[in-house]
Amino acid sequence: MQKLLLLGDEAIAQAGIDAGMSGMYAYPGTPSTEIMEYVQSSKDATERDIHREWSANEKTSMEAALGMSYAGKRAMVAMKHVGLNVAADGFVNSAITGVNGGLIVVAADDPSMHSSQNEQDSRFYGKFSFIPVLEPTSQQEAYDMVFAGFEISERYKIPVMIRITTRLAHSRSAVQRRAQIGENSVSLPEDPRQFVLLPAIARRRYHNLLGVYESLPADEIMKGYNRLIPGKDKKLGIIAFGLTYNYLLENFPGDSITYPVLKIGSYPVDSALFDKISEQCETLLVLEEGYPIMEELLKGVLSGGRTIKGRLDGTLPREGELNPNLVAEALGMPSERGAEVPPVVRMRPPSFCRGCGHSDVYIALEEALKEYTPGRVFSDIGCYTLGALPPYNAINSCVDMGASVTMAVGAADAGLIPSVCVVGDSTFTHSGMTGLLDAVVKDSPVTIIISDNSTTGMTGGQKSHATGRLEAICEGLGVEKEHIRTVVPLKKNHEEMVKVMKEEFEYKGVSVIIAIRECIQTAARRKKDEMARKKGK
Amino acid sequence: MKNDIILAGVGGQGILSIAAVVGLAAVDKGLYLKQSEVHGMSQRGGDVQSHLRISDSQISSDLIPYGGADLIISVEPMEALRYLPWLKKDGWIVSNSTPFVNIPDYPDINSILDEFRKIEKSIVVDADNMAKEAGSVRSGNMVVLGAASKYIDIPFDSLCDAVRKLFGRKGEEIVSVNIKALEAGRSCCL
Ligand SMILES: Cc1ncc(C[n+]2csc(CCOP(=O)(O)OP(=O)(O)O)c2C)c(N)n1
Numbered sequence: 001m002q003k004l005l006l007l008g009d010e011a012i013a014q015a016g017i018d019a020g021m022s023g024m025y026a027y028p029g030t031p032s033t034e035i036m037e038y039v040q041s042s043k044d045a046t047e048r049d050i051h052r053e054w055s056a057n058e059k060t061s062m063e064a065a066l067g068m069s070y071a072g073k074r075a076m077v078a079m080k081h082v083g084l085n086v087a088a089d090g091f092v093n094s095a096i097t098g099v100n101g102g103l104i105v106v107a108a109d110d111p112s113m114h115s116s117q118n119e120q121d122s123r124f125y126g127k128f129s130f131i132p133v134l135e136p137t138s139q140q141e142a143y144d145m146v147f148a149g150f151e152i153s154e155r156y157k158i159p160v161m162i163r164i165t166t167r168l169a170h171s172r173s174a175v176q177r178r179a180q181i182g183e184n185s186v187s188l189p190e191d192p193r194q195f196v197l198l199p200a201i202a203r204r205r206y207h208n209l210l211g212v213y214e215s216l217p218a219d220e221i222m223k224g225y226n227r228l229i230p231g232k233d234k235k236l237g238i239i240a241f242g243l244t245y246n247y248l249l250e251n252f253p254g255d256s257i258t259y260p261v262l263k264i265g266s267y268p269v270d271s272a273l274f275d276k277i278s279e280q281c282e283t284l285l286v287l288e289e290g291y292p293i294m295e296e297l298l299k300g301v302l303s304g305g306r307t308i309k310g311r312l313d314g315t316l317p318r319e320g321e322l323n324p325n326l327v328a329e330a331l332g333m334p335s336e337r338g339a340e341v342p343p344v345v346r347m348r349p350p351s352f353c354r355g356c357g358h359s360d361v362y363i364a365l366e367e368a369l370k371e372y373t374p375g376r377v378f379s380d381i382g383c384y385t386l387g388a389l390p391p392y393n394a395i396n397s398c399v400d401m402g403a404s405v406t407m408a409v410g411a412a413d414a415g416l417i418p419s420v421c422v423v424g425d426s427t428f429t430h431s432g433m434t435g436l437l438d439a440v441v442k443d444s445p446v447t448i449i450i451s452d453n454s455t456t457g458m459t460g461g462q463k464s465h466a467t468g469r470l471e472a473i474c475e476g477l478g479v480e481k482e483h484i485r486t487v488v489p490l491k492k493n494h495e496e497m498v499k500v501m502k503e504e505f506e507y508k509g510v511s512v513i514i515a516i517r518e519c520i521q522t523a524a525r526r527k528k529d530e531m532a533r534k535k536g537k
Numbered sequence: 538m539k540n541d542i543i544l545a546g547v548g549g550q551g552i553l554s555i556a557a558v559v560g561l562a563a564v565d566k567g568l569y570l571k572q573s574e575v576h577g578m579s580q581r582g583g584d585v586q587s588h589l590r591i592s593d594s595q596i597s598s599d600l601i602p603y604g605g606a607d608l609i610i611s612v613e614p615m616e617a618l619r620y621l622p623w624l625k626k627d628g629w630i631v632s633n634s635t636p637f638v639n640i641p642d643y644p645d646i647n648s649i650l651d652e653f654r655k656i657e658k659s660i661v662v663d664a665d666n667m668a669k670e671a672g673s674v675r676s677g678n679m680v681v682l683g684a685a686s687k688y689i690d691i692p693f694d695s696l697c698d699a700v701r702k703l704f705g706r707k708g709e710e711i712v713s714v715n716i717k718a719l720e721a722g723r724s725c726c727l
Contacts, residue, residue, distance in 0.1 A: 005560060005561075005564055005570070007574070030576055031576060033576070034576070114575075115576075167573060167599045167600060168599065170573055170574045170575070170576050171571055171572060171573035171574070171588075171599035172560065172570070172571070172572040172573075172574070173569075173570060173571045173572070173596075173599075174564065174569070174570065243599075246597045246598045246599065247597070247598050247600075248597075249597035249598075250597040250598040250602060254594075323598075323600050323602065323603075324598050324600060324602040324605075325602050325603045325604075328602070335602070335603065335604070336603070336604040336626075337603040337604050337622045338603060338604045338606070338621050338622045338623055338624040338625065338626070338628070339621040339622065339624065339656075340621065340622065341618060341619055341621055341622060342618055342621070342652045344615070344618070344644045344648045344649055344652060345615055345618050345619050345644075346615070346640060346642050346643065346644060347640075348547065348582075348583055348584045348615075348616075348639070348640055349583055349640075350548070350581035350582055350583035351581060351582045351583070351639065351640075352581070352582075353581065353582065383581065386581065458581075460576070
């Protein structure tokens, strides 16, 4: 079979295609975005017409995937870690309903917050929901675990989570493909009430789920990912979860490691494995990428017993991602840094592209707000969040997708009038619309500025559900027509934008200002594609 | 054989094309490869880096350890210096000399070049101008790769083949400009 050079994300996508997946569901989010993008650009997926449209948000993608599973087909849903918060209701309850066709949920965590607002560890969600978690160490394992995941999912009729982190998601390596498996055909669940979570049914299913979860560590596929590698030097036993195993090996070239190592790639883990390593070694070093979840469990609440080193006792940093050097230091091995960065090197933070419409919005906003006290602009997550940086310093919040709308409403409730929200088009359709409905129902004195660049910019320019629909959506939600204003954020329209903003700040009800101009990046790409197409003809 | 290379630059300067060329050539030679990239937030005009590891035996970590890189290849001079903590004591640093100024406090270019003078194993090339001569400023990344190619354990011809493969889709003109740029970089540092 063919070998491909793939990102971790792409390996998962290719595996989904090869393992007979009928639907890929996702909302973009770093570091998970490339999973869907790969499926969208795959010839195989196009020929088979695998479902590959973006969803409005992670909750809708999770539920649509569950729907496909209900109808008997294999589905995969991918999201960044904070996306799982949005999808959590469906995710947690999908464990109770169980599945029909295989269902895999890919959660891509971002320890060290390279592109995120927190570094939450999705393995918690697995345990919380009694959903098994597979955690690959390499691109190849990521590929293989999709096959394993669908098999486990269909064997036990439960969803399976694959948890990856930024480093694997965005690192490329060779992947050996397997023979393709055919897709399932449509078939309904055997028990027609399986998905009806009325309390009486839910109790039964929950009981059943707990039994399945307890039996999982003994499953052959699950067991295959956890193994104890013997070592002669019993001074230390090392438990390496997921990707950390690589950082460990990096310090022992040519398999020269002499300590016993317990390598873990699937959860829940058979506790006998922990017993086996702790019988041999008085001191254990726990390596986890993310929260010290397992370390805390192993330590327990009672002192005494084994010495457990890791993130909790300062052997490793409590926060941030690990790397080969941190693991070396934890092992007491030398770890040399190169020369220090000379002081002449300056920070180069991300910034608006030259000519970006968002910056015109902020320049107008600053002027329009001059006569008000500062601190009333609630914003959100996207390229426009860069308005928080100098020289704009234009926004006062960025919390979670959609929170700009609802926080402005809450602040207005408290008497901060006018309250202003600046939200991106994709963020608005992700989670802003329901908040706007709240505002309409109580006629909040808020001004919602939707900075519509007609794309999902921050994550690389994916199609936005909002494109061409914003006015109709706002009107449909009940915003008065004369308070839905449209402007084009260009320098030459500065005066007009300021005037429109000022007028709407004066209005003591709900206003929406749609500032619409295509992202210059996607515009350039579109023009290039069009040129290429013309040339081709 | 093992080469650990840090690629550096600013979002949009084409370091991923360098990675792709070396990666393709490495895989063609049957070498192992791991290459981590930066996506997302830092692409908006911020600093970007890629860790490129090639070896004739299995590679464990996707990240190069501090003090472990054999080579830094940078398409921007200040960005090259940002990754010195990763460079081995006897590692090489090869950089473009033209600054990419998109921050208000970008330092005087001479103070940056002074830092390179302090590093014995450093090479600075005027990649932008050499690329212009080769036919397009946009192939500055290939000039820098050419200049660094001596320190990569892959035959130069294989790198050229990889350029042909990678850019072939875009037409013969783009291929030849990029090969010329690669050769220009190579010949200035032999
Ligand atoms: C729950 C959640 N899902 C996804 C993301 C990733 N994300 C951050 S910004 C963004 C795009 C926002 O697009 P838009 O609102 O149109 O603003 P733009 O970047 O185009 O300015 C996405 C998908 C996130 N931070 N949180």
